[in-house]
Amino acid sequence: MKPAPFTYHDPQTLDEAYGLLATLENARVLSGGQSLIPMLNFRYVQPDHIIDVAGIAAISGITYKDGILKIGAMTRQREIEYSDIVATHCPLMREAILQVGHRQTRNRGTIGGSLAHLDPAAELPLVACAMDGMIHLGGSRGTRDVAFTDYALGFMTTAIEPDEMITGVSIPTWKPGHGSAFVEFARREGDFAIVAIAALMEIDASQTITRAALAVGGALATAQRLPEAEAILVGAKANDETFRAAGEACTQIDAVEDVHAPASYRKSLAGVLTRRALKAAAERTK
Amino acid sequence: MTDTRKITVTVNGKSHTKEVPTRLLLSDFLRHELLLTGxxxxxxxxxxxxxxxxxxxxxxxxxxxxxxxxxxxxxxxVEGIAPNADELHHLQQAMQDHHGLQCGYCTPGILTTLFELLRDNPDPSEHEVRSAISGNLCRCTGYQGIVEAALDAAQKMRAGARS
Structure with a gap:
């Protein structure tokens, strides 16, 4: 229950970090440590080098410009929770962050860490998925931006190359007046979600849905969009009948089975939570 | 060879400088290096x-x-919560008064967590107290006494702040 020995590095600039990533074998980036340190303690991972990026000021902070919410990788979940910018421009993320772990872990954990760890039930990757987030990667070979769909390759597997690290994420925000909801079911507050649903919606004056996004977490290898249900929503009236039909479509997912719940339970839950999320999102439109 | 670093950490107001293995957890630093076994x-x-x-x-x-x-x-x-060696903090006194502990193993984590809660939110609801300690496992009390202690301490701390 103690980490295996490693060599610790604490670069103060991105270039320094990129240089370390390019030259060191078997290195891991440490940000808030709320996922990596448990894995070190269990010795699930035994890196030879730990690169602590907490000292790099350039990758911390929250900005909003021209419809894009940009959050640095090292930004702590607590800062997101208390950010007026996030609450104003991205209510979905604000609602999701309150369901990320506990106060004690949000005080340390970062958005970059959550995206890099990519737990299938994690809330922040689900938000990035539902909102077409763009992940910013950097390394000594240069920087690149990867859309969430190309970033999340599978179960806890990302497009980050061994010589790269996440520097931040950009979220295109929705128009003012849109409605959103983040609904999850876990056995206890703060536990990993058995199923989580993120929903966003825009409605016109005739109550017709003009734009919709739906994504599911906890039920599949990674957060995924639900295109069949989205297709049912767009152009339909925002009412219980539509939401029921969309929920029904979500029960068709190829849900995973584990000690927490059988696949059939997750499918059923996906349908119920989708209905609830859509209803709540519709009620929040203005 | 063990990778080490010289670190300076202020603990409960006192500065400590030590050479430590980089893989050392903060919990073990506090307990084994500083002998703060609370x-x-x-x-x-x-x-x-x-x-x-x-x-x-x-x-x-x-x-x-x-x-x-x-x-x-x-x-x-947890050693930094009480105002001095002879006096308990309101939270500690309330935990005693409301039977907020039995074996006491979880208590340091409960106290530090509630200390932060009451500092940031002097008048929490019962739900807010339960939410704050949702990441603290207690197998003795069923939480009821802890929640009562937190609400009582909050009330006494508000009264203290007014007087």
Whole structure:
């Protein structure tokens, strides 16, 4: 229950970090440590080098410009929770962050860490998925931006190359007046979600849905969009009948089975939570 | 060869400079290096909350923090809660009065977590108290006494602030 020995590095600039990533074998980036340190303690991972990026000021902070919410990788979940910018421009993320772990872990954990760890039930990757987030990667070979769909390759597997690290994420925000909801079911507050649903919606004056996004977490290898249900929503009236039909479509997912719940339970839950999320999102439109 | 670093950490107001292995957890630094055994180590993977301390005033699991990550920062442990050696903090007194502990193993983590809650939110609802300690496992009390203690301490601290 103690980490295996490693060599610790604490670069103060991105270039320094990129240089370390390019030259060191078997290195891991440490940000808030709320996922990596448990894995070190269990010795699930035994890196030879730990690169602590907490000292790099350039990758911390929250900005909003021209419809894009940009959050640095090292930004702590607590800062997101208390950010007026996030609450104003991205209510979905604000609602999701309150369901990320506990106060004690949000005080340390970062958005970059959550995206890099990519737990299938994690809330922040689900938000990035539902909102077409763009992940910013950097390394000594240069920087690149990867859309969430190309970033999340599978179960806890990302497009980050061994010589790269996440520097931040950009979220295109929705128009003012849109409605959103983040609904999850876990056995206890703060536990990993058995199923989580993120929903966003825009409605016109005739109550017709003009734009919709739906994504599911906890039920599949990674957060995924639900295109069949989205297709049912767009152009339909925002009412219980539509939401029921969309929920029904979500029960068709190829849900995973584990000690927490059988696949059939997750499918059923996906349908119920989708209905609830859509209803709540519709009620929040203005 | 063990990788080591010289770190300076202020704990309960007192500065400590030590050469430590970089893989040393903050929980073990506090207990084994500084002999502050009030911080309890339960699960060592961030689930039980017994090892909760405040880092720069914010609750954190010391088993999910390397000692080197605390370099240059301020840590408060359960030993730092009481105003002095002869007097209990309102929270500690309320835990005693309301039977908020039995074996006491989880208590340091509960106290540090509630200390942060009451500092940030002097008048929490019962739900807010339960939510704050949702990351702290207690197998003795069923939480009822802890919740009562937190609400009672909050009330006494508000009264104290007014007087």
């Amino acid at each position: 911080t309890h180590v339960g699960c060592e993977h961030g689930v039980c909350g017994a090892c909760t301390v405040l880092i720069d005033g914010r609750s954190a699991r010391s088993c999910l923090t390397l000692a080197v990550q605390a370099n240059g920062h301020e840590v408060m442990t």
